[in-house]
Amino acid sequence: MPTSQLPRAVFAMDPVHLPALFPPRLMARLTSLARLDPTLVVQDFADPRAAGALAQAEVLITGWGCPPVDTEALAAAPGLRALLHAAGSVRGWVGDAVWERGITVSSAVDANAVPVAEYTLAAILLAGKDAFGLRERFRTEHRFPAPAGFATVGNHGRRIGIIGASRVGRRVLELLRPFDFTVTLHDPYIDDAQATALGAVPLPLDELLRTADIVSLHAPDTPETYRMLDRRRLALIHDGAVLVNTSRGALVDPGALQDELVSKRISAVLDVTEPEPLPADSPLYGLPNVFLTPHIAGSLGNELERLGRTVVDELTLLCAGSPLAYAVRRADLVNSA
Known part of the structure; x- marks a missing residue:
């Protein structure tokens, strides 16, 4: 395609992420597919320095730190026809005006699910x-502990309870297949046949919590899932079990969780919390039965290139007039992250 026919694109994100998302080989591919200035990264759609580029933009390449794409943003970019998001969920920053104008939206949420x-x-x-x-x-x-101390240790025959057949949840189910686990699943939006096809035994949430040795949360943060693990449900988890949360802290009642962990009745691996980060005086930092990490499960460091590659591949399809592989529909956001 002649350069004059390439779509005009603009970056909108925190510029600190740009080099990792688009290292030289990917940036070269990107600039062969679109006319864009790699040195211009918009952080404010009202910035007069970006006005000229936005006025001609057909494609917005976004990422973490992108300002909300609302009516005012679209007024600055009247020719916009596609948003390609080099990160996870677009919920919360893509406004109603984007959908109402029929702008194509794509996200690298599938790529971000891999490291999680x-x-x-x-x-x-x-x-x-x-x-x-x-x-x-x-x-x-x-x-070393005495041999008797290992009586309850081991992965053979463990019961793993997965809450949420999200993109991450489904990939976790796939990764669990080679192991000698009994995997159970709770997700109100899939039926028993779908759960079985995913390699899991479908269970109501309370039953999953009662029977799992390790419970892993992969549900989206929605009004329906807010505090889904409240005090009553956390109490259903059997003594000695482990809760893994790489989803969102809002899914769990923080006070009830703290009480359970302080009592050492259960353990937890927490990559997300509420609030985030926890206050400096939180007892969870020092508990031996809590493994805390600073929201690192998602794409970091060299993993960001996977997100950038997704955007470049989507732009390739867009330029060819083909359907995008990771298009986001407005209806998808109701029950997704």
Whole structure:
């Protein structure tokens, strides 16, 4: 395609992410597909320095730190026909005006699900070996536990409860297939046949919580899922079980969770919390049965290139007039992150 016929594109995100999202080889592909200034990264759609580029933009390439794309933003970019998001969910920053104008929206949410699922698998396997608890004992006692101390340790036959057949949840289910686990699933939006096809035994939420050795949360943060693990439901998790949360802290009652963890009745691997981060005086930082990480399960470092590659591949399809592989529909956002 002659350069004059290439669509005009503009970056809109926190510029700190740009080099990792689009390293030189990907940036070269991108600039072969669209006319864009790699040095212009919009952080404010009202910035007069971006006005000229936005006025001609047909494609907006967004990422973390992108300002809301609302009516005012679209007024600055009257020719916009596609938003390609080099990150996860578009909910919360893509306004109603985008959908009403029929602008095509795509997201790298599937690509971002990959490292989250990998983190979750690692957490499940390590939790099954009680690696987190044994590490704390080893650090303080400086000796190997007696053989009797391993009686409840191991991954053979573990019952893994997955809450939410989201993109991450489905990828976790796929990654769990090679292991000797019994996997159960709760998701009100899929039927028993779909759950079985995903390799899981469908269960009501309360039954899943009662029977799982390791519970892993993968539901979206919606009004329906807010505090879905409240005090009553957390109490259903059996003694010694582990809760893994790589989804959102809002899904769990923070006070009830803290009480359960302080009592040491259950353990947890928490990559997300509410609030986030926890206050400095939170007891969860020092509990031996809590493994806290600073929201690292999603794409970081060299994993960002996967997100950028998704955008470049989507732009390739857009330029060819083909349907996008990861198009987002407005209706999809009701029950998704």
